[in-house]
Amino acid sequence: MELLNDLFFDYTLRTVAMGTAILGLVSGALGAFAFLRQQSLVGDAISHAALPGVVLAFMLTGLKGPLALMSGAAVAGIAGVLFVIAVTRLTRLKQDSALGIILSAFFGFGLMLLTFLQRNPDARQAGLNHFLFGQAATLLERDVMMMGVFGAAAVGLMLLFWKELKLLSFDRDFGASLGFPMTALEVLITLLLVIAIVIGLQAVGVILMSAMLVAPAAAARQWTDRLGVMVLLAALFGAAAGVVGTLLSSLGAGLSTGPVIVLCISVIALVSLLLAPNRGIVWTWLRNRRHAILATGLMGRG
Amino acid sequence: MSASLEIQLIAVTAATGCALVGVFLVLRSMAMMADAISHTVLLGIVLIFFIVQDLQSPWLLIGAAAMGLLTVSLVEALNRTKLVKQDAAIGLVFPALFSLAVILISRYARGVHLDVDMVIMGELALAPFDRVTIFGLDLPHALATLSAILLINIVFILVFYKELKLSTFDPALAAAFGFSPALLHYGLMALVSVTAVGAFDAVGAILVVALIVTPAASAYLLTDDLRKMLLLSVAIGAGSALAGYWLARLLDANIAGSMATMTGVVFLIVFVLAPQRGVLTQLRRQALQRWRFAQTMLIIHLLHHEGAPDAAVECRAEHLQAHLRWQPDFAAQVIRDAERSGAVHQERGLLRLTDHGRRLAEAAMVR
Incomplete structure (x- = not known):
């Protein structure tokens, strides 16, 4: 009860919860498309690849403002995606290897730059470190505003191209035969994914961002076969995990927000996988058991 | 032995072990499993640490390897339910286990040597200070562990070379001949886990992925022969490790980060210039x-x-x-x-x- 009270009246907590709710909502909705296209781990690679962009943006502009760092992250993330596409198209390496290379090499490069910067006595590098695990507690109102604006833009574009993106996710070849520019749509959905990741980095960090793209979508998928319902549910799950995770982490010392949010969304995913009507693991198991019993019963009688 | 030489030896040993298992992961399209394992072994280390209260215990290695196997089993179990695909299964399992580990560390293991920055970045520069005496030889602890792991890797690959080769390129034929692909698969995954744990201490979680995947991927663009690919992968890994070390010295930057950067640079060169398959x-x-x-x-x-x-x-x-x-x-x-x-x-x-x-x-x- 006191928690809810805090949510309404504690200014800092309210700001942070707002931020994580926006993050969960946007990444949940856009993650659904990545999930359906079996590109769930692309988000993981993009979020790692963003690190050198953040550090370079800081080195070049000397600013720690969210816009500069976010643009840097977005540019590096896009560069990473382009590289993954180039490697999978031009060599015989599979996507998993390409993702592994980009993820680790970009991240390593970012780490090298970051430590190089830290040895530099003039660098006001604190805050950059937080991009690893996120620092939701430091979200300011202007950060949340920024997240809101970009998040709304991403979700707006998703709604605007709803039909085309649906076609892309379920039957790419059919869409191409109808004359839709499928490659352009792929670029669009990837760009939207990059936006979702970039606005999430400050809150949950590079490492845990991938969970925010995969888990809400995986959970939502179990409850429905309709894309609209799935995207809505994924957004709701993501937002709920953001708010609940923020509240829980405000309870105890040593509970950083990012990991707690990830555990919340993981619990939602686990419950969905186990208990969702029809598809749930528990129901499937019970059904199989009943069939087995019936079958043995019939055999016994026969 | 000077500290500089010891660090380079540790780096090369870690890179060699990673490069060997990496070849099979790349060929089996399981590179991202290395990413998952390298994160979740942390949970194994934390849990065992709570029991033994000692960061030097060999049990940590065993616990971490067990957690690596558990990760693989969970991913495959999820995949088998057909509720989610392989990529989403990986993306569900490892962040959850990793988050759990991070929370456990920050809540209950504060102030112990296990801090999260080390997990990410590795502390190669400090490795020579932590020493152990084996057969009368005074060695850095990391070097002893990594050498043992490298030895295990080499022995496993030599003993099961034929089986690994067949089950990698033609799993159905391997099964028909009566090799158990599952046994080899889990053996390989155990190997990846142990290697990840050993290298993890030296170069950090994320950069283990760089040492496992990138040299093997570069080697794959250079040859069609498994034997040559293994040798090339090791050469590229070890070369990148050394180049990375000196780059880090030059820039006064993180050694693991520089090593990962160098593996990426080598890959880029191979990607563009490889004689047969280069762009x-x-x-x-x-x-x-x-x-x-x-x-x-x-x-x-x-x-x-x-x-x-x-x-x-x-x-x-x-x-x-x-x-x-x-x-x-x-x-x-x-x-x-x-x-x-x-x-x-x-x-x-x-x-x-x-x-x-x-x-x-x-x-x-x-x-």
Whole structure:
């Protein structure tokens, strides 16, 4: 009860919860498309690849403002995606290897730059470190505003191209035969994914961002076969995990927000996988058991 | 041994072990499993640490390897339910286990040597301070552990080379011969886990992925022979590790980060310049094919109209633009090339096939 009270009246907590709710909502909705296209781990690679962009943006502009760092992250993330596409198209390496290379090499490069910067006595590098695990507690109102604006833009574009993106996710070849520019749509959905990741980095960090793209979508998928319902549910799950995770982490010392949010969304995913009507693991198991019993019963009688 | 030399030895040993298992992960399209394992082993380390309260205990290694296997089993179990695909299964399992580990550390293991920054970045620079005496030799702890792991890797690959090769390239045939693909698979995954834990201490969680995946991927673009691929992967891994060390010294930056950067740089070079599969070679091959095709078009066109009444019109350089829709520059270049190769010669603006050119054209027609 006191928690809810805090949510309404504690200014800092309210700001942070707002931020994580926006993050969960946007990444949940856009993650659904990545999930359906079996590109769930692309988000993981993009979020790692963003690190050198953040550090370079800081080195070049000397600013720690969210816009500069976010643009840097977005540019590096896009560069990473382009590289993954180039490697999978031009060599015989599979996507998993390409993702592994980009993820680790970009991240390593970012780490090298970051430590190089830290040895530099003039660098006001604190805050950059937080991009690893996120620092939701430091979200300011202007950060949340920024997240809101970009998040709304991403979700707006998703709604605007709803039909085309649906076609892309379920039957790419059919869409191409109808004359839709499928490659352009792929670029669009990837760009939207990059936006979702970039606005999430400050809150949950590079490492845990991938969970925010995969888990809400995986959970939502179990409850429905309709894309609209799935995207809505994924957004709701993501937002709920953001708010609940923020509240829980405000309870105890040593509970950083990012990991707690990830555990919340993981619990939602686990419950969905186990208990969702029809598809749930528990129901499937019970059904199989009943069939087995019936079958043995019939055999016994026969 | 100086500290600098010891660090380099540790780096090379870690890179070698990673590069060996990496070959099989890349070939089996399981590179991202390395990413998952390298994160979740942390949970194994934390849990065992709570029991034994000692960061030097060999049990940590065993616990971490067990957690690696648990990760693989969970991912595969999820995959088998058909509720989510492999990529989403990986993306569900490892962040959850990793988050749990991070929370456990920050809540209950604060102040212990296990801090989260070390997990990410590795502390290679500090490795020589942590020493152990084995057979009367005073060695850095990390070097002893990594050497043991490397030895296990080499022995496993040597003993099961044939089986690994067959089950990697043709799992169905391997199963038909009675090798258990599952057993090899989990053996390999245990190996990856142990290697990840060993390297993890030295280079950190994320950069283990760089050492496992990137050298093997580079080697895969350079050869078709598994034996050569293993050797190349090791050479690239070890070379990147050394280059990374010196880059870090030069810049006063994190050693693991520099090593990962160097593996990426090597991959980029191979990606562009590899003799058979590099991007440049592919582009050159395409360009060459375009010219060859144009040459063949030209001589077939000439053969077709040779001696025919319209030869005086058809066999003129200017006419090719109209007939074959070639740009004037392109046509001129094709004719120059054809003349140089001795297939065609010009007489008063008229193109004629030489005997050699006629034979080529006839051969092309038959084909």
